[in-house]
Amino acid sequence: xEREIRVKGRTVLYRIVPGKWAVVVKEDNVMIDNYHHGxxxxxxxxxxxxxxxxxxxxxxxxxxxxxxxxxxxxxxREELCR
Amino acid sequence: xxxxxxxKVRAEELxxxxxRKYGSLERLERYLKDHPDDYVALMDYEDWKHFIxxxxxxxxxxxxxxxxxxxxxxxxxxxxxxxxxxxxxxxxELAEKVGRDVKNVYLDVKELERVGLIxxxxxxxxxxxxxxxxxxIIAI
Numbered sequence: 001x002e003r004e005i006r007v008k009g010r011t012v013l014y015r016i017v018p019g020k021w022a023v024v025v026k027e028d029n030v031m032i033d034n035y036h037h038g039x040x041x042x043x044x045x046x047x048x049x050x051x052x053x054x055x056x057x058x059x060x061x062x063x064x065x066x067x068x069x070x071x072x073x074x075x076x077r078e079e080l081c082r
Numbered sequence: 083x084x085x086x087x088x089x090k091v092r093a094e095e096l097x098x099x100x101x102r103k104y105g106s107l108e109r110l111e112r113y114l115k116d117h118p119d120d121y122v123a124l125m126d127y128e129d130w131k132h133f134i135x136x137x138x139x140x141x142x143x144x145x146x147x148x149x150x151x152x153x154x155x156x157x158x159x160x161x162x163x164x165x166x167x168x169x170x171x172x173x174x175e176l177a178e179k180v181g182r183d184v185k186n187v188y189l190d191v192k193e194l195e196r197v198g199l200i201x202x203x204x205x206x207x208x209x210x211x212x213x214x215x216x217x218x219i220i221a222i
Contacts, residue, residue: 058146
């Protein structure tokens with residue numbers, strides 16, 4: 001895709017395909033998805049997260065970025081996995 | 083403040099975009115061997131393989147920008163609305179629809195193009211602006 005959104009701040013990109021979804025924060029190179037195994041996980045180590053709902057994941061990621069101005073991976077893991 | 087851009091596309095359209103962006107699936111595969119942590123490319127790769135087997139599925143794709151609202155001025159929103167409503171064939175025609183000076187509309191259009199909200203297509207000597215998303219949602 002030639003589309004690039006570049007404005008101040010972070011870009012959370014998500015894609016929903018029937019049965020599959022992925023969420024990526026471009027600038028921090030973070031990916032959360034349910035590819036391959038069907039269960040939702042966070043890359044790169046594929047730690048399982050507790051939420052299997054893309055809207056819920058997006059909501060948490062966006063609120064996290066609003067709070068910290070970027071993705072703090074350890075804190076985001078806590079928020080998604082607890 | 084969040085601005086959410088949403089579009090719904092068929093898988094085959096996304097495959098065409100992947101081809102334009104990466105050339106071929108094999109080329110993307112080679113790229114990922116060197117750049118395994120490029121997650122946008124990884125997502126595209128996984129989806130591309132899935133779409134080959136399921137070309138008719140509908141895909142929802144969104145980008146959420148966490149930013150301040152100052153980027154989307156009332157003038158730019160008016161331009162987006164006019165593009166959707168009137169489908170103007172040139173920037174000049176677009177300027178007429180929004181009742182503003184062509185030069186100022188052109189500057190706004192270029193900025194909207196730069197951030198990826200619209201696409202400019204050559205039509206003869208004129209440039210036609212087209213929306214790239216079906217929906218823009220602003221959440222406070």
